[in-house]
Amino acid sequence: QSPKMIERAQALIKPIDLLINHKKEVDYERIRDFGPDRAASEWLLRCGASVRYQGYERWQQDYNGLPPGPLGKYKIQAIDATESCIMYQGFDYLDGLEHVEEIKLRKCIYIEDACLERLSKTVTLQESLRRLEIISCGNVGDKGIIALHSLSNLEYLFLCDLPGIREKQKTLELLQKARPTLQVELDLV
Numbered sequence: 001q002s003p004k005m006i007e008r009a010q011a012l013i014k015p016i017d018l019l020i021n022h023k024k025e026v027d028y029e030r031i032r033d034f035g036p037d038r039a040a041s042e043w044l045l046r047c048g049a050s051v052r053y054q055g056y057e058r059w060q061q062d063y064n065g066l067p068p069g070p071l072g073k074y075k076i077q078a079i080d081a082t083e084s085c086i087m088y089q090g091f092d093y094l095d096g097l098e099h100v101e102e103i104k105l106r107k108c109i110y111i112e113d114a115c116l117e118r119l120s121k122t123v124t125l126q127e128s129l130r131r132l133e134i135i136s137c138g139n140v141g142d143k144g145i146i147a148l149h150s151l152s153n154l155e156y157l158f159l160c161d162l163p164g165i166r167e168k169q170k171t172l173e174l175l176q177k178a179r180p181t182l183q184v185e186l187d188l189v
Helices: 003-024 028-034 036-046 088-094 113-121 123-128 142-150 168-178
Strands: 050-053 076-080 102-106 131-135 156-160 183-187
Touching: 028 036, 028 088, 036 050, 036 076, 036 088, 088 113, 113 123, 113 142, 142 168, 168 183
Parallel strands: 076 102, 102 131, 131 156, 156 183
Antiparallel strands: 050 076
């Protein structure tokens, strides 16, 4: 363990650390300059998620293939975060998204209760979000699911393979009491 070996190891780790930390920090200047939809698209794609824009059927998966165009032309309508590394620190990118109707969180290891609470407090999503799927996100528990009652226009919620939900019946009852018209589909063991 010579000092040179330690120095080399640190030199190798630094670029990886910068890449990881780059994803965590929200670039508020970019949101201001390019709009919330463009900035959120960039963050989501860098994290491995996909987005679909209003008026388009094709999912955008490639960061380098983001469509150019006038500011505000492309509005995110759907987010598929399957196996992505989105995490709480980046959720400020979701502020200002006014057209998101559907979000899929599938096998997202960094999604936890605090993320769902933050999602539920996002005013624009409270109004626009209609469908939400949470599948195989092991850090999601009762608290996060109950917080979803704030999504006032949510019509459909699918919950599957969420071992962090300990009190399934009580959680479901609380959610349905707060949102009686919400269609909830469960596949919880």
